[in-house]
Amino acid sequence: MAKDSATSVNRKSEILSAAIEVFAETGYYRATTAMVAERAKISQPYVFRFFPSKEALLLSALEVSWERIVGSFRQVVQSAAPENMEKELIVAYERIMEEHRNEILLQMQAQTIAEETIRESMRGGFREVREIVLEAFRGAGIEKPEERTFLFLARGMLCNVADAIDMPELKMT
Amino acid sequence: MAKDSATSVNRKSEILSAAIEVFAETGYYRATTAMVAERAKISQPYVFRFFPSKEALLLSALEVSWERIVGSFRQVVQSAAPENMEKELIVAYERIMEEHRNEILLQMQAQTIAEETIRESMRGGFREVREIVLEAFRGAGIEKPEERTFLFLARGMLCNVADAIDMPELKMT
DNA sequence: TCAATTAGTTATTGATTAATCACTACCGTT
DNA sequence: AACGGTAGTGATTAATCAATAACTAATTGA
Numbered sequence: 001m002a003k004d005s006a007t008s009v010n011r012k013s014e015i016l017s018a019a020i021e022v023f024a025e026t027g028y029y030r031a032t033t034a035m036v037a038e039r040a041k042i043s044q045p046y047v048f049r050f051f052p053s054k055e056a057l058l059l060s061a062l063e064v065s066w067e068r069i070v071g072s073f074r075q076v077v078q079s080a081a082p083e084n085m086e087k088e089l090i091v092a093y094e095r096i097m098e099e100h101r102n103e104i105l106l107q108m109q110a111q112t113i114a115e116e117t118i119r120e121s122m123r124g125g126f127r128e129v130r131e132i133v134l135e136a137f138r139g140a141g142i143e144k145p146e147e148r149t150f151l152f153l154a155r156g157m158l159c160n161v162a163d164a165i166d167m168p169e170l171k172m173t
Numbered sequence: 174m175a176k177d178s179a180t181s182v183n184r185k186s187e188i189l190s191a192a193i194e195v196f197a198e199t200g201y202y203r204a205t206t207a208m209v210a211e212r213a214k215i216s217q218p219y220v221f222r223f224f225p226s227k228e229a230l231l232l233s234a235l236e237v238s239w240e241r242i243v244g245s246f247r248q249v250v251q252s253a254a255p256e257n258m259e260k261e262l263i264v265a266y267e268r269i270m271e272e273h274r275n276e277i278l279l280q281m282q283a284q285t286i287a288e289e290t291i292r293e294s295m296r297g298g299f300r301e302v303r304e305i306v307l308e309a310f311r312g313a314g315i316e317k318p319e320e321r322t323f324l325f326l327a328r329g330m331l332c333n334v335a336d337a338i339d340m341p342e343l344k345m346t
Numbered sequence: 347t348c349a350a351t352t353a354g355t356t357a358t359t360g361a362t363t364a365a366t367c368a369c370t371a372c373c374g375t376t
Numbered sequence: 377a378a379c380g381g382t383a384g385t386g387a388t389t390a391a392t393c394a395a396t397a398a399c400t401a402a403t404t405g406a
Contacts, residue, residue, distance in 0.1 A: 008352085008353085011353090027202055027286065027287070029200055032394080033394060033395085034392095034393075034394090042354075042355095043356080044393095044395095045355075045356085045357095045394095045395075045396075045397095046353085046354060046355075048394085048395065049353085054393095054395090108281075108284060109285045111281060111334050111337050111338060112200065112278055112281045113200065114199070119338050119339065122340075126334075126338070126340060126343055130343065146345075150328075150331070151327070153331055154328045154330065154331035155323075155327045157330035157334055158323070158326055158327035160330075161284050161299075161330055164285055165284060165292050165295045165296055167295075167296050167300075170299055170303065170326070171323075172323055181383090205362080206365085207363075207364095215384075216384070216386080217363095217365095218367090218385075219384060219385075221365065221366085222383085226364080227364065347406105348405105348406100349404100349405095350403105350404085351402105351403080351404075352402080352403070352404090353401080353402075354399105354400080355398105355399080355401095357396105357397090357398085359397100360393100360394100361393085361394095362391100362393085362394105363389105363392085364389100364391095365389090365390095366388085366390105367387085367388080367389100368385105369384105369387095370384085370385075370386100371382105372384100373383100374380100374381090374382105376377105
């Protein structure tokens with residue numbers, strides 16, 4: 001069972017998980033470091049032993065969320081048959097939307113945060129995901145891979161919105 | 174020239190314009206009513222003569238932004254030839270993205286705000302726009318109008334994101 | 347066994363902010 | 377020449393919050 005051996009690395013990822021939840025539920029700017037601490041079952045100042053500032057915490061949380069998508073997509077790319085490539089990538093993303101909804105909500109928030117460090121992280125994430133999908137489509141022999149990649153990402157963005165505002169009819173017919 | 178006759182209605186819309194700017198630039202939660210007031214060239218408490226709370230101000234600002242899109246799309250629908258319908262709707266939206274970027278940024282922020290009044294406003298806006306586009310496509314004899322409407326909205330969402338994080342290469346090939 | 351390292355807390359602060367209150371200035375009417 | 381309505385401001389407040397400082401408790405290893 002490997003109980004709760006509170007290593008430093010362990011604590012750090014607990015705080016990150018708490019932050020993702022709280023930021024997603026409450027909104028980054030309205031969320032307080034005290035709320036994050038409470039969720040992680042530690043005191044508020046102890047958060048700052050692991051992250052130099054609230055913004056640094058957000059940045060790390062964003063990295064986690066992008067790595068989730070990148071890792072999942074890479075696995076699909078190296079395991080799916082070419083004719084199933086698009087469908088399998090869609091399924092993988094739908095799975096993330098279900099099981100890690102908060103990470104998606106966090107990314108949506110970050111889309112409108114003006115701090116340059118945050119924007120860079122978002123651009124990096126999108127660039128990497130786009131590259132993976134594009135290469136997957138090319139490798140699978142899909143026609144007009146750029147256009148198909150664009151549409152793949154576009155559908156993803158609308159599904160994010162439909163999910164966030166709880167309007168399932170927006171997702172499809 | 175009809176200078177600045179400061180009617181009450183006039184003031185109210187000045188405050189709304191200021192709020193749209195400030196909220197979009199700074200983020201709703203980080204933005205202060207003092208910043209809005211400064212932009213509108215009035216004192217901070219005077220904002221509350223026109224809006225009962227900061228959230229009511231956000232709600233009114235959102236209504237303005239949705240009315241912009243709805244009004245523009247309705248005009249296109251009744252003036253464009255069927256064969257140009259989709260293209261003209263796209264052009265209309267691109268125009269709004271250029272000329273009223275802040276209203277789009279405001280809507281993007283509102284997508285992740287959990288207050289029920291805000292979510293209802295967002296659902297209402299999306300429902301109305303979706304209905305207009307769908308009817309336009311049906312009236313123009315476009316095949317699979319539901320799917321085409323979905324893709325139209327989806328492309329819009331991705332363009333919003335690409336614009337917000339300043340990543341133009343995300344928009345197309 | 348004790349010194350250093352690690353893990354964690356309580357207390358505090360300085361800044362910020364939505365909202366309220368009490369006030370002043372101006373304008374048209376009678 | 378005074379009244380009532382409209383337009384607007386300064387001062388204040390009660391709450392909130394990120395970050396720091398100063399502390400204690402437990403663990404480890406030589």
